[in-house]
Amino acid sequence: MNSIKFLYAAYIATWAIHAFYIGTLVRRFSRLRREMKELGKGK
């Protein structure tokens, strides 16, 4: 059974999903920090 490619696919998919989610968290963090800075400037 040539199953090794399925094993690698599952591991890669797992880390791809985690990386994508962490990427969205980083993007949201930077957007909120930028907004906070702008609000600070406005005062």
Add this chain to the structure above:
Amino acid sequence: MKRLFPIFSAITAALLAYALYQALVVAPTDALQGDVYRIIYYHVPSAWTAFLLFFINFIASIQYLASAKESTQKAAKWVVIVIGAVGVIACFLPQVQHLLPTGMRPSAVATTVLAIPAFYFFVGKFFPGQRLDVLAVTSAEVGVVFCTIVLVTGPIWARPVWGIWWAPGDIRLTSTLVLWLIYVSYLVLRRFSNSAQTQMLAAALAVFGALDVPLVYFSIWFFRTQHPQPVIGGGGSMDPRMLHVLVISWMAFLCFAFLVCWSRFRLELLHREVEEAHAMESLVGAGAAAKASIPLNRSPK
């Protein structure tokens, strides 16, 4: 706390690398499935982590709903204590024991039942007020990520072993998909609803959603499924070396989930801070506009 984050991140990264090494190199090859069985070292810990996160979401949602009134809060405390006490006693009654699935130890069920009051009081103590809601949304979102991994890695394992990607009608698979859909709808509700009742509605939805978790977990005990029968905790016969790697892998994923939840929790707090600042700014703006308009609106005496 900010200093702890990089230290904990480094420990988690090391643990994940060690778990990967154990899963790919140290764990013995399965005699029937070959190497593809090693997917369980990611699939099963992800499922357990998702269940744990949905359980935290359930507890935080109950706490949030109960915190609306002081009388409800007191009543909920007593209900949780009674559930814990009655549940533990019931697990050791012979009449209840024969209802448990074959191979499932009453002590394991009693420990799980005891986790309900333990988590309830822990969450109530360390996450007061709005932080309960922040914890609920955090655990639901990270839980959905782990549940997605379960739904992706499962079919990747099934294709070479079963010959099909998905077994339509299989209760374990279907109930997991339903669980995922419930929590996705929970997140969609939170994301797009602007009503003042959103948090309450989401908490109520989360309580119903959590009812699916025991169905997913126990489905392989109570129903005939295509999904493999339990290999641990239910009279299974997993090789101790494989079990050892599975536990290491779960510990690594738990640390990783904790780290991600920590970041998501901070993000949600920052998000609410920004929203408050925006609201204050618009209030100040509206106040200034109103002040400026007062003399114009006054009729001359």
